[in-house]
Amino acid sequence: MTRPPLDPGSAPSSTDPDPSAPSRGALSGRRVLLAVTGSIAAYKAVLLLRLLKKAGAHVEVLLTDTAQRFVGAATFSGLGAPVHDDMFSAPGELHVTLGQRADVLLVAPATADVLARLRQGRADDLLTATALCLRGRLLLAPAMHPTMWHAPAVRENVALLQARGAELIGPVVGEVASGDSGMGRMAEPEEIVAALTHSLRSDASLGGRHVVVTAGPTREPIDPVRFLTNTSSGKMGFAIAAQAARRGARVTLIAGPVHQPTPAGVERLDVGTTEEMRSTLWSVLGDDLQGADALVMCAAVADYRPRTAAEHKLKRGDELRLDLVPNPDLLAEIGAARGGTTPVLVGFALETGDDDALSASARGKLQRKKVDLVVANAAAESLGRDDNRVLLVTDTETTPLPTLPKEAIAHQLLDWVGARLDALTAPPADVTPGPVDSSTEGTP
Numbered sequence: 089m090t091r092p093p094l095d096p097g098s099a100p101s102s103t104d105p106d107p108s109a110p111s112r113g114a115l116s117g118r119r120v121l122l123a124v125t126g127s128i129a130a131y132k133a134v135l136l137l138r139l140l141k142k143a144g145a146h147v148e149v150l151l152t153d154t155a156q157r158f159v160g161a162a163t164f165s166g167l168g169a170p171v172h173d174d175m176f177s178a179p180g181e182l183h184v185t186l187g188q189r190a191d192v193l194l195v196a197p198a199t200a201d202v203l204a205r206l207r208q209g210r211a212d213d214l215l216t217a218t219a220l221c222l223r224g225r226l227l228l229a230p231a232m233h234p235t236m237w238h239a240p241a242v243r244e245n246v247a248l249l250q251a252r253g254a255e256l257i258g259p260v261v262g263e264v265a266s267g268d269s270g271m272g273r274m275a276e277p278e279e280i281v282a283a284l285t286h287s288l289r290s291d292a293s294l295g296g297r298h299v300v301v302t303a304g305p306t307r308e309p310i311d312p313v314r315f316l317t318n319t320s321s322g323k324m325g326f327a328i329a330a331q332a333a334r335r336g337a338r339v340t341l342i343a344g345p346v347h348q349p350t351p352a353g354v355e356r357l358d359v360g361t362t363e364e365m366r367s368t369l370w371s372v373l374g375d376d377l378q379g380a381d382a383l384v385m386c387a388a389v390a391d392y393r394p395r396t397a398a399e400h401k402l403k404r405g406d407e408l409r410l411d412l413v414p415n416p417d418l419l420a421e422i423g424a425a426r427g428g429t430t431p432v433l434v435g436f437a438l439e440t441g442d443d444d445a446l447s448a449s450a451r452g453k454l455q456r457k458k459v460d461l462v463v464a465n466a467a468a469e470s471l472g473r474d475d476n477r478v479l480l481v482t483d484t485e486t487t488p489l490p491t492l493p494k495e496a497i498a499h500q501l502l503d504w505v506g507a508r509l510d511a512l513t514a515p516p517a518d519v520t521p522g523p524v525d526s527s528t529e530g531t532p
């Protein structure tokens with residue numbers, strides 16, 4: 089059935105809790121289709137609706153059958169939103185109409201099941217059929233038990249949906265309905281609205297720029313079947329590449345061996361060894377480095393490689409000594425070769441010490457390697473994970489960020505890069521962008 093909104097007179101009174109909303113009008117004129125699926129977090133969609141409306145969005149609500157077992161249509165229509173829950177309730181093709189008129193389809197909460205259905209491209213309910221007709225953006229705010237979130241099937245579904253252009257908001261680490269804790273709790277409604285606002289606002293902020301990103305580990309052969317590498321998953325670099333492409337940049341992603349799908353709109357160049365990454369990097373940048381506007385060196389390149397790789401598989405023996413030689417330091421090489429201020433250069437620093445050691449090492453790296461911004465992260469809170477806690481270190485300040493999904497860190501980093509590029513190309517030259525925003529506003 090499609091329910092019209094109830095009389096505005098029945099909208100919340102001033103005695104209702106007044107959640108801190110994003111600025112009024114931030115979503116003015118935007119059409120948001122809020123799809124609610126069958127998770128306990130469905131009750132938070134009610135607050136989400138209020139916040140979206142306060143921000144000026146025109147919101148329609150779509151409920152799956154299961155969502156209605158958790159929260160009723162009357163609650164949403166009582167808040168002034170038209171509610172749709174049945175593909176066959178209106179004349180014509182409701183799913184086509186909804187898909188074509190929404191600027192954003194926000195699925196919040198998004199269950200594991202709907203992620204699987206969206207990945208498959210099913211169309212046997214109003215939500216999935218609408219998603220196939222969608223002209224606007226698809227934003228997903230997953231909510232599920234951490235064990236579900238980490239299940240390989242869910243990981244694959246999420247990765248593929250992201251590669252197709254869906255944007256993920258959360259989930260975050262926290263307590264879930266069962267009382268367990270971990271990654272799987274839905275992002276808070278305020279964060280979701282901020283991320284949605286950010287997503288719509290920043291579409292073209294890197295338009296006309298070429299952003300080059302390195303990601304993943306490198307792999308140094310010992311013999312034809314063995315190699316030295318590290319545990320980098322490539323997630324951070326792939327998130328940066330995906331977000332840069334969504335902001336309108338031409339993006340070249342130079343990736344070591346990782347199991348990550350290529351983000352939509354990104355040109356991917358796969359490499360194996362550090363030497364291969366180096367030569368690919370230089371051929372993309374050119375001798376004068378002017379082939380890119382910004383270079384984000386996120387790859388965890390191997391510091392050492394075997395002096396020689398055996399031609400044939402080494403046989404088991406008593407003892408084997410590897411003779412290792414240092415690999416070129418790609419970041420330092422680029423920093424030293426850069427005469428002026430472009431490309432804007434961002435490096436990553438990974439440490440196993442505490443925050444003070446992390447900050448000191450990042451600042452040293454910044455100065456030694458002539459980098460504009462160093463993202464410092466602790467190995468235990470970074471490698472292979474979906475979230476990370478980082479310090480952003482520039483020549484003037486160190487900004488600690490809270491633990492955030494890697495997409496959110498990518499937003500912060502690209503905000504900084506965009507501001508830096510804008511400052512460099514602005515007529516009067518104050519090339520220092522403002523401080524990095526350490527709040528989570530505008531990020532999932």
Ligand SMILES: Cc1cc2nc3c(=O)[nH]c(=O)nc-3n(C[C@H](O)[C@H](O)[C@H](O)COP(=O)(O)O)c2cc1C
Pocket residue numbers: 124125126127128129152153154155198199200201202231232233236
């Ligand atoms: C009490 C309860 C809570 C649930 N919470 C979640 C949840 O948070 N996340 C999830 O993916 N599935 C959850 N489920 C399972 C979904 O409701 C189920 O997979 C359903 O088919 C999803 O349908 P939908 O995606 O069409 O709304 C829950 C089920 C129950 C009974």
